[in-house]
Amino acid sequence: MKTSQANVVTRRNRMMDRIATIVLWVIACFLVLLLLVLLGYIFINGLPHVSWSFLTSRPSSSVAGGGIGPEIFNSFYILFLSLLVSLPVGLGTAIWLSEYAKPGKLTDFVRLSVESLASVPSVVFGMFGLLLFVQLAHFSFSILSGSLALSLLNLPVLVRVFEESIQQVPRSYREASLALGANKWQTIWRIVLLSALPSLITGITLVAGRALGETAILVLTAGSSVSRHAPDFSLDVSGGTLSVQLYYMITSAIVPDAKQIAQGSAAVLVLIVLLFNLLIGIPAKILQKRLTGGQ
Amino acid sequence: METAVVPKVKIQSLDLYYGQNQALYSIDMDVKPNSITALIGPSGCGKSTLLRACNRMNDLIPGVRIKGSVNVDGINIYDADTDVVSLRKKVGMVFQRPNPFPMSIYDNIAYGPRIHGIKGKRVLDELVEKSLTQAVLWKEVKDRLHKTAMGLSGGQQQRLCIARLLAVEPDVLLMDEPTSALDPISTLKVEELTDELKSRYTIMIVTHNMQQAARISEQTAFFLNGILVEYGKTDELFTTPKDSRTEDYITGRFG
Amino acid sequence: MDTRRNLHAAIEELQQELTKMGQLVEEAIYESVKSLQDMDVKRAEKIINGDDFIDASTLQIEETCLRILALQQPMGVDLREVSTALKIVTDLERIADHGTDIAKITVRLAGETLAKPLIDIPKMAELARQMVRDALTAYVERNVALAQALAAQDDQVDKLFAQIFVEVIDMMGPNRDTNRQLTHLLMVARMLERVADHATNLGESVIYMVTGKREDLNA
Numbered sequence: 074m075k076t077s078q079a080n081v082v083t084r085r086n087r088m089m090d091r092i093a094t095i096v097l098w099v100i101a102c103f104l105v106l107l108l109l110v111l112l113g114y115i116f117i118n119g120l121p122h123v124s125w126s127f128l129t130s131r132p133s134s135s136v137a138g139g140g141i142g143p144e145i146f147n148s149f150y151i152l153f154l155s156l157l158v159s160l161p162v163g164l165g166t167a168i169w170l171s172e173y174a175k176p177g178k179l180t181d182f183v184r185l186s187v188e189s190l191a192s193v194p195s196v197v198f199g200m201f202g203l204l205l206f207v208q209l210a211h212f213s214f215s216i217l218s219g220s221l222a223l224s225l226l227n228l229p230v231l232v233r234v235f236e237e238s239i240q241q242v243p244r245s246y247r248e249a250s251l252a253l254g255a256n257k258w259q260t261i262w263r264i265v266l267l268s269a270l271p272s273l274i275t276g277i278t279l280v281a282g283r284a285l286g287e288t289a290i291l292v293l294t295a296g297s298s299v300s301r302h303a304p305d306f307s308l309d310v311s312g313g314t315l316s317v318q319l320y321y322m323i324t325s326a327i328v329p330d331a332k333q334i335a336q337g338s339a340a341v342l343v344l345i346v347l348l349f350n351l352l353i354g355i356p357a358k359i360l361q362k363r364l365t366g367g368q
Numbered sequence: 369m370e371t372a373v374v375p376k377v378k379i380q381s382l383d384l385y386y387g388q389n390q391a392l393y394s395i396d397m398d399v400k401p402n403s404i405t406a407l408i409g410p411s412g413c414g415k416s417t418l419l420r421a422c423n424r425m426n427d428l429i430p431g432v433r434i435k436g437s438v439n440v441d442g443i444n445i446y447d448a449d450t451d452v453v454s455l456r457k458k459v460g461m462v463f464q465r466p467n468p469f470p471m472s473i474y475d476n477i478a479y480g481p482r483i484h485g486i487k488g489k490r491v492l493d494e495l496v497e498k499s500l501t502q503a504v505l506w507k508e509v510k511d512r513l514h515k516t517a518m519g520l521s522g523g524q525q526q527r528l529c530i531a532r533l534l535a536v537e538p539d540v541l542l543m544d545e546p547t548s549a550l551d552p553i554s555t556l557k558v559e560e561l562t563d564e565l566k567s568r569y570t571i572m573i574v575t576h577n578m579q580q581a582a583r584i585s586e587q588t589a590f591f592l593n594g595i596l597v598e599y600g601k602t603d604e605l606f607t608t609p610k611d612s613r614t615e616d617y618i619t620g621r622f623g
Numbered sequence: 624m625d626t627r628r629n630l631h632a633a634i635e636e637l638q639q640e641l642t643k644m645g646q647l648v649e650e651a652i653y654e655s656v657k658s659l660q661d662m663d664v665k666r667a668e669k670i671i672n673g674d675d676f677i678d679a680s681t682l683q684i685e686e687t688c689l690r691i692l693a694l695q696q697p698m699g700v701d702l703r704e705v706s707t708a709l710k711i712v713t714d715l716e717r718i719a720d721h722g723t724d725i726a727k728i729t730v731r732l733a734g735e736t737l738a739k740p741l742i743d744i745p746k747m748a749e750l751a752r753q754m755v756r757d758a759l760t761a762y763v764e765r766n767v768a769l770a771q772a773l774a775a776q777d778d779q780v781d782k783l784f785a786q787i788f789v790e791v792i793d794m795m796g797p798n799r800d801t802n803r804q805l806t807h808l809l810m811v812a813r814m815l816e817r818v819a820d821h822a823t824n825l826g827e828s829v830i831y832m833v834t835g836k837r838e839d840l841n842a
Contacts, residue, residue, distance in 0.1 A: 175430075245467035249529070252425060253480040253536055254457035263479070268470050364470035365518045579696055606698045608835030618698040620627030 119340025122333045137330040141318060141338055146304045148314040152284050154220035159227045167235030172261055190229035198226040199293035207294055216312035219295025226290055227280050234276030238269040271361035278353040282346050288316040297321050315342050376401035376570040377422060382436035384417055391417045393594045404571045406581035409591035415574045419542050423459040424452055460538035464545040466525035468517035473509050476517045476528060480536035495535050503531035504561055523554025543573040559584050578618060582606045590614045630695040634704050637687050641708055644680045645759040648715045649752060651722035652818060656748035658729045660741050667729035670722060677719040684712045707832040714821040721814040728807050738801050744812055747783045751818040758825035765833050770826035774840040780819035787812045
């Protein structure tokens, strides 16, 4: 009696297990398929328009055959400038939060603010940038305004991933360093940051990849047109980026080949983000391996 | 103890509190130089706390209060003008789990000397070789000095940590259950190493393993609920303990 | 709470084995003197044959001790318990040997009439046997006072031996056979004196086991 009952239960459990496995497989396959369809759509429609002259020449506002050269440059230039601001500030804040801040109301408040800021939509940051940099500071629609606004957008996310990376460093490393007579700053600088480096880099990659695709905030702060000569390193010129260009081509461009340019831009943007993740991800992996011996 | 040796570490009526909880009750203990002193007792008896009080590692824990004194070479390390950095250089610590830094073997050893201002490559090379040799690890790692220390076995990692400590040339070595995460052979290697080191260093070792304390130490201190119950020669404490609580503990008649 | 129940069970078993062996040894002493007194060869032979069993027990107890030391690594009083057992078993084995030797003398003297009825030797034997019994009781009961009292008893045995020694010398004469018998009896007295010494050793072991202190009962 009992055993046959147990058998039924066992059989039912085994069945449930099999069903759950199948369901999870189906979901996973669906996601992979979705990704492939998306990439396929973008590349099949976009790549035929991508040529050397498309990648390097200036855009045209009225006739067909314009390129996206300055936009590509601006995308990276603004990203670089924004990281120049947000990396040191973000790292400093993260170090303060995880190593120096004493648990208390002030620390909790700072942490709460950071977390809230991280979930604010980027268009709101854009509006804020528009007010602060473009209008109040008279930076106008420029690469400078765009970079500053973008760094504000990235800052809370960076603080969060940095703090997490720093906290992941085992306490035992800090103890070992302090027990050797190192002071706190030496311990943070030479041990904690070094150990956290691989995950810090991963964090930066994620944030940078996201920033490359940011549109709304840059439309409102960096403008959409581009300088007459490229590459133009001046900070006060308007700096339309790849994603902004894409947005404009779809919504309000009057050139006859707007659709093709948009599709080409989309393909290039996706490619850049993919390459960017790969190029920074690989050295981070290698570094991780060198530090830990693959453990 | 019977001969009038000047103690290297002299703990006097030491009380220690974690917030409201008292962890150590008026500990008096003289630690002999150039010998191994084992601290034993059940979990939570205060032995590790006392060990950490000897190089002020307890400072890192919020809410710790201390009364009484710990003298190293006759100077109270809890004096207001004590420089914690030079104290920890003099009184080093080896931890329960091997904790090499995620960097090369060479850089691990050179870390201490470097932060204390030693820069010359020749000097560092010599220090690294000397420390690794003292820790009986040189032969095993001399061909892979610039590979990561994380690739070493657990026992090698712990000896590396000891070598790293020796490189800053301390006088006192505090060991907090240094073999609890190691296999038996590695454990014996570390024990043998401590035996070699005791002629030059004063070693205090916390261990959960009574046999280990019996094997390697000259003096043993037994703690219970924050009290130093019995402190004496190891051979006497393990064959003819004076206190019935010690007797109960070492014969396993203890909850 | 006892966290080393295996060890303590093993030690308890060891105590039982030792007590059992002690009883056999005590009996061997008693029986051997009795056989001499009654010139009972059969009784003597039984003792001589029984010695093999005592030797086997000795080995078995030694092995139990080594096994406990190797496997359980006892400390404190447990360690003293086992190290004492190793010593006690040796002393007991020697006592048993003396019993056998006395029985062998009985066999050797078989058929002879004794030069004089035995008086002091049975007295000595009774004392020595009492000492062995007291030592074993002290061991079982952890009775330090009883162990310490062995010193006084040993003095009494020594005195009796000195007395017998003088008596035997006085009785020696020209008759070679009488002298041979007397020498054998002197040897018996000497063995009983040794039995008493071993009994004091047992007492010393018990005192160390219980208190951890060394005391000399044979001064």
